[in-house]
Amino acid sequence: MYSDPMFARLGFGLGLRLPHYQDVVEGDPRVDWWEVISENFLVAGGNPRRVLRLVCDRWPVVLHGVSLSIGSVDPVDADYLARLAALADEVDPPYVSDHLCWSGLGGHSAHDLWPMPYTEEALDLVVDKVGRVQDRLRRRILLENPSSYVTFAASSLGEAEFLAEVARRADCGILLDVNNIYVSSTNHGWDAHAYLAAIPPDRVAQIHLAGHSDHGTHLLDTHDHPVCEAVWQLYAAAVARFGAVSTMIERDDDIPSLADLIEELDRARAIAGSAAPPALREAAGG
Secondary structure, rough: OOOOHHHHHOOOOEEEEEEHHHHHOOOOOOOOOEEEEEEHOOOOOOOHHHHHHHHOEEEEOOEEOOOOOOOOOOOOOHHHHHHHEEEEHHHHHHHHHEEEOOOEEEEEEEEEEOOOOOHHHHHHHHHHHHHHHHHHHHHOOOOEEEOOOOOOOOOOOHHHHHHHOOOOHHOOOEEEHHHHHHHHHHHHHOOOOHHHOOOOOHEEEEEEEOOOOOOOOOOOOOOOOOOOHHHHHHHHHHHHOOOOOOOEOOOEEEEEOOHHHEEEEEEHHHHHHHOOOOOHHHHHOO
16 A cells, blocks of 8 residues: 555664754764654755755665644644755655644644643544645654653543553654653653553554653653663563564753764664574574
8 A cells, every 4th residue: 555665674763953954964984874854854955855855865765744633623834844845855755754743723733742641632633634745745753752741631542552552553653762661651650661562563664762861750852861770671662572673762952972873873773682582693694
């Protein structure tokens, strides 16, 4: 039905960020693939698109969005979706992803990623909207588990069960953010390992790793710190369950040098090399 495989194994990547543009296009960094924020490249022309073309010539590039608002009762913005489809046609990314959340209402975007109530009604809504998006893009999308700071009394399903059922019914993939699992599990008292156990391995296409900030009463997903030890341990458990799926590190604030990020990415490589079961390492090319 869709043009993409289910799912390509890309290795280990980083987010392509402005401070590293020159180092990336002029050098040969030890990175297997790059992820870009879709919204930063929707406007044709200009330096961002020039850099994107140069990077696409040398590496796989995946698109990661923040504006789909798949959990909103509003329909998906048709203009946004058309521009995203045009960008995807140009880049031909192995994955296009966004978040299992809502970020707008009544035609107004708040530029925040708000959690959803996990109910049967919400499940029907999200499955229908994912189907419409995938039909327009002519490819599967991935949905990422959000970090969250509140839950809804109306929820009848756990977040992991809800995400798994969306993936099954909508025939989409999952972008599993290990840091977000840790942040949300700490904030709400969830069992992070039970969360992993509820996610179907055949639907996990990509893994995110990132840092967060500790505010004492709660953790905040800020992408401004290195990956912490507890998240590395949870990543090892994720690799043991899902194999060495495509993994990348997000860093969006207090951004270090590209060399420092690659050194951090090498730890993900090492963990995946030792934690994945032999059969899954072989399937991933390791």
